[in-house]
Amino acid sequence: MALVQNGRPVLGAVYRPASDEMYLAQTGCGASLNGKSLKVSKRKSLEGCKIFAEKELMHDARHWPLQWPQMRYLSLPALALRLSSIGAGRAEAMISLRPKCDWDLAAADLILHEAGGICLDETGAPLNYNQPAPGNLRSLPPPPICWMPSANASIRP
Structure with missing residues (x-):
């Protein structure tokens, strides 16, 4: 769930009932998972990333005309959980080739951003x-590309 102002989320919450995990974020206040602060991975390269x-x-x-480095491919059923997992440092990137809806992205976009990640x-x-x-x-936003900023140069669209 997210509160959006001027096109950007300012409050966000993502809950995973199977593991009782609550991700929360507020603009300028950081992100947390069950009350513990979140930070994205410090990995510097996509080689070997999740x-x-x-x-x-x-x-x-x-x-993709260029070949990607060796990476570990992960799967989670919910887009919001994938982005939140990047914010928690459990994975380093997410790429979707299909458009997504606001309600699937907004809260997790803020969680990722407040944890130091990027969603573009x-x-x-x-x-x-x-x-x-x-x-x-016909009016869905383009597909998102999300990652930790330390690999910025190697994954930019």
Whole structure:
């Protein structure tokens, strides 16, 4: 759940009932998991990193002309949990090739940002929420690319 003002989330909460994990964030106040502060991974390279992505698509030359380094591909059923996991340092990156809805991203985007991570669209711009038709497939925002900033140069769109 998120509160969005001027196109950006200012409060965010993501709950995972299976493990009783509550991620929280407020703009300028940091992010937490069950009351403990979050920070993204300090990894400097994508080589060997843990990434939420579809391996088959990542190695498809139609999407990526250059070959990716060796990475460990992870899966979680919920987009918000994937982003929050990056904020908790449990993974280093997430790439989606499909558009997403505001309600899937806004809270976790803030959690990731407050933990020191980055979530951008395919043009390299921050995601802009609360647009006129956030659930209309023709107006969905571009797919997100999210990661820890220490690998910034190696993953930029």
